[in-house]
Amino acid sequence: MKRIVILGGGTGGTLTANRLRRCLDEQAAEIVVVDRDADHVYQPGLLFVPFGLTDMKRITRPRPRQFRSGICFRQAGIDWVDTEADRVHLDDGTALGYDVLVVATGARLLPEETEGLTGPGWLTSVFTFYTPEGAVALHRALDRFTAGRLVVNVVDMPIKCPVAPLEFCFLADYYFRQRGIRDRVELTYVTPLDGAFTKPACNRELSGLLTDKGIELVTEFNTGTVEAGAAASRAPGGRLISYDDRAVPFDLAVVIPLHGGAGYVERSPGLGDELGFIPVDPGTLQSKTRPNVFALGDATDVPASKAGSVAHFEGDVLAGNVRRFLAGQQLLAGFDGHTNCFIETGFGKALLIDFNYDTEPLAGHYPARLGLPLLRQSRLNHLGKLAFQQFYWHSLLPGRDVPGISSRMPTRGKTRPLDQAATTPSGSR
C-alpha cells in the first residue's frame, strides 16, 4: 500500500485527488489531502463580490464534500516538509509519511511586504478583492463611493489570474455607468508592466478597451509605498509612491499585493525557490530536486499563468505521471503550458484567450471551429464565464474528462498559422 499525500485542497489539490482516486485501486494507494480550512471558495467569483453581482455564500462550498469517497481529508496547517525523510509535519504536532507528495498549496498574498499597504488606510481607503474579507469590505466601500479617483494597482508579478485586475477596471466602468455617476469617477490602472498585459496580441486588445472606456493607464510603476489614512498628508485618500518617486493619488485604491508561495515552503529545506514556489519540470511537473515530489497550480515556478485553468490542465498530466512513477514507468512531458481565460469586459460581454508556453493568444474559436470566439468581445463568452462556476463544481473539481477539452492547447479553430506566433515561454508568467 503506497501513500500519496496532497498538500492543499484547493482547485489543483482537489481535482488531482479525485483523478487519482478514479484510477488507483484503494488497496494499492491511500490518498490523503491536507488543508487548513474547511471551506472551498470559488476564487474567480471574488471579482464579482465588490459589485454586488454575487456574494460569498454563493461561491463557497464545504471542502470535504468535494472529494470522492476513499480520499482522506485532514484539516490541519502544514508546518514543514522533511524531504529527506519523506514526512510532512503538521501544526497539530502530528506527522504524515508519504511515498509521493503533491504540492498544491497555491500562492500566498504578502501585503505586509509593501510599506504602508496594511497601515491606517487598509480596509478604509485601501482594499483588495483577492481575499473574501477584502472583497466583502470593498463591496461596502464601492456602495458608499459617489465621486473621486479610483486606482487599481498591481504591486508586482506573478499574481493569480493576471487579467482579474483589468476585469475589475472594466466592471468598475460598467458599475459606475449603471449608477449614473461615471462622469464623477476617474478610473486609473497602475501596473509594473510596460503595457496593459504581457502578451502583445492581448495587450493591444486590452489597451484599446481601457482607452475606449476612458480608463487611464500608468505603466512601469513599481509601488514602493502606500500612504493612506493618517499617513496621507497630501491627498484625502492617499498616494501610491513608486521606487522611482512617482506618485499616483487616490480616493479609493484597489491593490493586488505581492504574491509568494506558501509560508511552510521556506521552512522545508530543498522544497522551494527563494519566492516559495516549487521548481518543477514544466512538462512533467516533477520536482527538480526530489523525484517523488510533484507540484501543480499556483504553487509551481512554471512560466504559465497562475490560473485555475492551468491547474485543471496540469492535473490531468500530473495524475498520469504519479501513476507512472508508482508503476516505475517513464514520465510523460505532457503539459504544454495550456491556459485559457475569460476576460469580463462589462455590459454583459467577455473576451476569451487561449495560449500555451510557445503560442501567443490567437484569434479564431475555442475549442474548435464552432466554439467560443477568441480575442473578441461577445455575449457568448460572458455566458461562458458565468457558466464556468457550475462546470467548476460539477466537472473540473471531480476530475471528469470533458469531451473536446484536452490538457494540450488545441490548434483547430485558430485563424493564424501557429509558426508565426511562437514566442519564448519566459514572458507568460
Ligand SMILES: Cc1cc2nc3c(=O)[nH]c(=O)nc-3n(C[C@H](O)[C@H](O)[C@H](O)COP(=O)(O)OP(=O)(O)OC[C@H]3O[C@@H](n4cnc5c(N)ncnc54)[C@H](O)[C@@H]3O)c2cc1C
Ligand atoms: C480574484 C481572483 C479571480 C480569479 N479568476 C480566475 C479566472 O477567471 N480563471 C482562472 O482560471 N483562474 C482564476 N483565478 C485563479 C485561480 O483561482 C487559481 O489559480 C487557482 O485556484 C489555483 O489553484 P491551486 O490549487 O494552485 O491553489 P488554491 O486553489 O488557492 O488552493 C491552495 C490551497 O492550499 C491551502 N493551503 C495553503 N497553505 C497551507 C498551509 N500552510 N497549510 C494547509 N493548507 C494550506 C489553502 O487553504 C488552499 O485551499 C482567480 C483568482 C482570484 C484571486
